[in-house]
Amino acid sequence: MEENFVNNSGEGKGIDIPHEVKRFSWGAFFFGWIWGLFNKSYLTLIGLAVPVLTFVIALILGIFAGLVNEKEIAALIFVFIFFLNAISNIANLALSVWFGIKGNDWAWQNKKWDSLKHFHDVQRIWATAGILLIGVGITGVIAAMTLPSIIINTNNVQNKVMIKKSLSTLQQATFMNETMEIKCKDLSSNGLASCFEKNLVGSANGNRFELADGNILEFSGNNHCSDIDKCYVKIITTKNAEEKISLYLDKKGYIKVDADDAKRIVDKYSTHK
Secondary structure (H helix, E strand, O other): OOOOOOOOOOOOOOOOOOOOOOOOOHHHHHHOHHHHHHOOOHHHHHHHHHHHHHHHHHHHHHHHHHHOOOHHHHHHHHHHHHHHHHHHHHHHHHHHHHHHHHHHHHHHHHOOOOOHHHHHHHHHHHHHHHHHHHHHHHHHHHHHHHHHHHHHHHHHHHHHHHHHHHHHHHHHHHHHHHHOOOOOOOOEHHHHHHHHHOOOOEEEEOOEEEEOOOOEEEEEOEOOOOOOOOOEEEEEOOOOOEEEEEEEEOOOOOEEEOHHHHHHHHHHOOOOO
């Protein structure tokens, strides 16, 4: 293919560009002025000037908006900056397309290449790097979109375990109170916390009891726990989930956890859901 090929690369403007060179330059499209510096195509520096100029204008206007006392004028300035940024992005895309169309011509005119193969090998490296860059960008976007969902799902799983564990701890404490014949004399919020304190591992602070695993039991009582929903405890997890469980006095005067509430929570936080 290159037997009768005349290598006139690097001879500047006005030379005949071989048709083998006339291809779209993905390196110039993706990397713009960076590609231009390595390929002696300095016209691509226009692509650097646009965002720099946009940034300077936006910075000056932003400072001015901060100094202006009129809210209407400041709002108009920020709207203008928004549209200026949009126009800058459109201009950059247009320049990238232009660089892609003309890039190979400029690189052939402005830089001496050992051969046509050398030229294409180098440009292929730039194109591959650009494709990899886009791949990394797409991967980043996908990760940014899916990461919140992953975090939420992880938190949900942790909440399931923590809620059920705290519920089990609370049920064991009520059982231990009855076994040790401990009856809660003070059925206020603080009193309930104190009553359970002996059979819970952690520390009490008023009506709140922080368990060893970091979860919090927040007790609420009205001194008459025989009425439905008048006494209860909230399980608050470190992942900002909470569940409310009713407490009541049984016929013997011991505090018990409402069985229906306990079953509801167990069903809600079953691992298969």
